[in-house]
Amino acid sequence: MSGRGHKAVLPPADFQSTQRIAADGLRATVVNKEGFERVFDFASLAVPEPMRRSLARAFAEQSMGWNSHASGESYWRSLEVFARFLKAQGQPADDLGDLTSATLRLWRNNHKDTPGGREALGKMRTLLNREPRLSQGLPAEELARPVPKKGKPSKQSYRPSERDQVLLAAERQFRAALLRIRENTTLLARFRAGALDADSREWRIGEVLEHIAATGELPGAEDPEGKVYTRAERLLRGRNGGKTTGRLFLTRQELTSLAVMMTDRYGWNLSVYDRLHVPVITPSAGETATVTYEVLVEKRRSGEGQWFDTENYTDSGADSPGRLITQALEATKNARALAAALAPGHDLLMTARNRRPSDVDSNLDRPRPLGPLVFGVSKADAKNWATSHQLGSPFQRTRRTTVTTTGKPLQHKPGTNQSIYVLPDENVQRAAVDVIAAGAEEALEQARDYTFKGRLTDAADAAHQETATADCADEETSPWPDPSGGCGADFLLCLSCENSRVHTGHHPRLALLHRQLKSLRSTWPEKLWQKRWDEHFQRLADLRTKVNESTWHTSLARVTDRDRMIISHLLKGDLAP
Structure with a gap:
């Protein structure tokens, strides 16, 4: 079954898979998921x-597991780094089998201290391990050494003020667009x-x-040079220079x-938007005023069989x-209707009108434009957005902020969440200082209560x-006053009151109580012990150190015998006021 639940079909009888490596042995072909x-x-x-x-042979073998050109490009960049390194040695090895452990060690030492170098080390290690002539001896031992772990991430989560600034810029621009499209869609419906x-x-x-809704273009006549003349632009723009085709898209x-x-809301990364299908509305049991959306999130880095993850989000209020998601469906409604008319069955959610139809993304891993429409968000889009708002590229830092503030893994494994997102993040570390300090203060306060x-x-x-346990210097100023006057505290609490006085005559009785509680601990369930006796036991232990062990x-x-009788009554609860 495919990720959308369609039954798989067999290829045609004359189908032939793409040759991964050309006959000359020097050209390798990578085929992405879309077949490009x-x-x-x-x-x-x-x-x-x-x-x-x-x-080339190792590259082609490795490419069998790739589903995007981006994977091939990243390995190609590492190959170029490796080739430049060998060239710089003056007399590079003639073939992979001629590489020495000294050369591989130098390659490692020269590149292990930078993010790009570590990436090249990891990818070349994968490719070189496919070479049988490097599977034994000292070169194999050198290749077996793990790539050093990643250092401090270059992107950090936003501070609250920084996040507010980015989110405010996005909200202002999108809300204005939503109101514009809503108003013109209503006008179109009335027409x-x-x-x-x-x-x-x-x-x-x-x-x-x-x-515009039917074609994505303004009505008008085209001259021999391809320029369109229309009166509609002036009509739509009005006096304030408003939108034209943007009225609906x-x-x-x-x-x-x-x-x-x-x-910011869901923690999705940038690649998710290129293939985000229209969410499915699922029934909400017993609810009429809410809508629940089932969103299929595609995560290709998770590996075969784990590309898709279903997430549910309910619209129950502002x-x-x-x-x-409700607002996204409304804002893209007209664009999605045009896409479905141009290509029946097309159901990508993130749809926009391209202001320059000739501006086509060369990245064949991304969805292809459809007429005047484009789908998803490219890295160039993110960069242009950041430049126009005078902000840094938002997606990596926004995602990191959402992951670290949510407190649980989103679209990744728990180990990745801790090692890549939470632990190296400066804002998390800064916040942890306050948490640790608060915990230490709470522990100190607890310790004081048990003294x-x-x-x-x-x-x-x-x-x-x-x-029963001490002498009281002032019963009328008790921390636990009795409504009828005097002190209303349990006799075991006397030792936690500043009015208590312990003299040498109390030592035998209190030492006996401490010993009895110590023997009692092994017979009581831990939860009950903590609730009933632990506080008093710790206070007696503190008193013992102050008296002298x-x-x-x-x-x-x-x-x-009187001491034994009093302690027996205390343990039974007979002396509780």
Whole structure:
């Protein structure tokens, strides 16, 4: 089955697969998923001819797993770097089998410290491992060494103020386009319904909009040189120099603004928009005021069998995740209708009108233009958008910001999320300082709560009130006052009160309580122990260090029957007020 759920069919009987390498052994062909071919000529590499043929053969074998020309281009760039390196050595090896471990070690050392160098190392390592003559001996050992890990990423997430600036620019441009298209689509619907006066300016505009919706072009006559003369442009622009064909379609910059907003909301990368199909509306059980969209996200880097991922977003209000998809469907409605008329079955969501139909993207991995329409967002579109808004290219940083603030993996594995996005990000590291500090302060506060807060004295004071665990210096100023007067605290809490006084006569009783709680811990479930006894046990442990551990231990010899009775009642809860 294909990613869209269509049954696969067998190729024609006379079908022949594309030859990956030409008869001369120097030209390798890469075929992308759309069936377009791209030829790479190894005759241009500055290495001896036997090595060119060996590299071409390894390249062609590796290309069997590629589905885009971009993969071939990235490997080709690495091959050019490798060829320049060998040429710089003065007398490069005649063929791959003649490469020495010293040459491969120098190649590694010269390129392991830069991002581009590490990329070249990784790709050439893959290609050279396909050469049987390098599968043994010292060269094989050198190739077996892993490529150094990536360093600090060049792109960082946005700070809140930076993100707000980028998002505001995108929102302003897209919202204005949406309102324009909404207004003119409504006018076109009224024209089609016959609800306009035939003598009115609105009717004349509606007539032009009908032509634009059907062709994507203004009505007019073309001269022998191909220039179109039309009166409709002045009619549509009006006094304020408004849009012409843009009354019904997004421009490429406006489509880019929509993509920036989607990246901020959903964390999609730039390549997703080239193949983003129209979402499917799924039923919402028991809901009539909400709409749920099923979005099929294509992720080719995930490998065969994992290209597609389904995500659901519900439009339940202004700030709900699905509202942006509703607006995208509305803004691209007319363009998608024209695309379906020109090519039945065409259902790509991200559709715009190309202001210059002759401006065709040479990247054959991207969807081909259809009449005056273009699909998806190219790297050039992103660069032009950033330049016009005087901002940096937004997609990588916006995606990184969404991933790091969401707190969970989006379109990638958990390990990738942590190692590539979260841990190296400066804003995450900066925020972690506050989190760690807050955690340390909370731990310190907890530790303070579990410490003995009273005072140690040498002897009892007749003015103090005796309790089960200590003496109380002032019952009326208790942190836990009783509604009827006095202190309402459990006797075990006395040691956490600043009014408590512990003298040498309390040591045997408290040492016995500490020992009893210690033996009790192994018999209680951990959750119940934490809830009932852990606080008091830690406070007694703190008191023991303040009294002196040897004094604490020897006091057990002075435990009386009265002490045992009091501790027994405390453990049973009989002395709780």
